[in-house]
Amino acid sequence: MKTLLVVAHPRQNSLTAGVADIFAAGLQKNEHEVEWANLIQEGFDPVLREEDEPDWNNPRKEYSPEVRREMERISRNDATVMIFPVYWWSMPGVLKGWIDRVWNNG
Numbered sequence: 847m848k849t850l851l852v853v854a855h856p857r858q859n860s861l862t863a864g865v866a867d868i869f870a871a872g873l874q875k876n877e878h879e880v881e882w883a884n885l886i887q888e889g890f891d892p893v894l895r896e897e898d899e900p901d902w903n904n905p906r907k908e909y910s911p912e913v914r915r916e917m918e919r920i921s922r923n924d925a926t927v928m929i930f931p932v933y934w935w936s937m938p939g940v941l942k943g944w945i946d947r948v949w950n951n952g
Contacts, residue, residue: 848879850923854930854941856886866929881923883916885940890916892943900950909950916948 851870855862870880885892891912901907909917920926930937 847873847925848881848923849873850881850883850919850926852883852885852926852928852930852941852944854885854928854938854944858887860931862929862931869927869929881919883919885944890940890944892940892947894943894946898947898950902951905951907951913947913950916944917950920948 851866851873853862853866857863870882873880895910897910898913928937928941930941936942
């Protein structure tokens with residue numbers, strides 16, 4: 847099984863990073879593949895702009911190259927796991943932006 851492990855925390859020595867490391871080690875110990883997506887470390891831009899706004903009536907819509915790369919990451923994995931801290935009863939803005947920009951029709 848191939849798993850995309852999405853992490854959203856600015857510090858590498860955080861509880862979130864530690865949990866992600868342990869989770870990944872458990873997957874690998876059981877002979878699963880892990881692809882890391884550390885959104886902050888990779889500089890993912892979470893701002894939803896017009897070119898990436900979902901068009902639910904157009905499954906053939908072309909999205910920006912950055913969003914296409916993220917969609918391809920999801921497609922080449924069997925599972926997606928998101929590990930993040932809870933800020934004010936919600937996920938970090940970078941993860942919310944990743945979901946808003948990347949999880950689209952088509």
